[in-house]
Amino acid sequence: DIRLPCGSGLDLYFDQTITAEQLAAMSGHRARRHPFVLQTDIAAHRSSVVSKSARAPFPESRRIGDVFERAYTPPVQLLLLGSGPGLVAIATLAEALGIALKILTPDATTRANLGLVGRRALIDEAALATTMASFDAATAAILVFHEHERELNLLAAILDTDCFYVGALGNHAVHRERRAALAARGIAEANLDRMRAPIGSIPGAKSKATLAVGVLAELMTEARARNLVS
Structure with a gap:
């Protein structure tokens, strides 16, 4: 005893x-x-x-x-796409939580900043299709783009997978435009409803720390609801 x-x-x-x-x-x-x-x-x-x-x-x-x-259950894995300090903060916190990461960023400064804090999970465009082929119901995807026209092809492909969490940066107006553009491509309403935006459990987050904490809290809440984490 x-x-x-x-x-x-x-x-x-x-x-x-x-x-x-x-x-x-x-x-x-x-x-x-x-x-x-x-x-x-x-x-x-x-x-x-x-x-x-x-x-x-x-x-x-x-x-x-x-x-x-x-x-x-399969360990939670995360595909992180985008650029900027917010992406670096999310990557740092996710790795501290033990979440397996893949990061795609077109921005040289973001890649350099990821290297400075020891994040080595970078992939390139050529590896993206292979990475997405391994997506399952224990996979999350977060898009942190400020240039939202970069998102549409990526979101269309991600919403065709079994990802349990799909989040995208942007306010309500941006998200309405995003949904309309994806609907015009034939994405079903049920799939569009899977997207989380604005992302994060802290409304109106401005700092990179608040964004990262809110996004990971929202992601882990969804993971817990699906019995992926205890």
């Missing part, structure tokens, strides 16, 4: 029944970013690996009687 300073406790169960085949199956699911559950029957002393749907909501860890289900 292990008691914690907060007053709660821990029950420990050491599972000695997991086989090499089960470990290989778990490793394979993780490598393919496929969610699964390790079901452990504490009374019967046996475990099994159960594949789950790659669609949200993902499974949660839980205990039902003597059966404990430990859920394993």
Whole structure:
């Protein structure tokens, strides 16, 4: 009986029944970013690996009687596109939270500033298609462009993926124009509704720090609603 300073406790169960085949199956699911559950029957002393749907909501860890289900979901990954200090701030905070990053920026100054703070997750236009082919329901995309005409092709492609969060910089007027331009390209209303704009849970954010905190808070709130994070 292990008691914690907060007053709660821990029950420990050491599972000695997991086989090499089960470990290989778990490793394979993780490598393919496929969610699964390790079901452990504490009374019967046996475990099994159960594949789950790659669609949200993902499974949660839980205990039902003597059966404990430990859920394993793909780690959240983020594609960050755009330029400027706001993008650098979002990248810095996302990396501090352990979010896997891919960054595409056409701006040399932004690339230099990312390098100064140790951000090495840059990709180029040629790698974008391959990157987007790996998008799944545990992937987020944030566009931080001030020149909004750069966004339309990117957003059209991103909205064709299973991204759970798609956010784009800009006020309400900009977003209305963005929706109209994408609708003119044949993007369905349901897909347009997936876009978050203005982005962030802090309305009217002006500083790069406030923008980054608000955007990541909004993203993680959505990830929690889908059981991607605890």
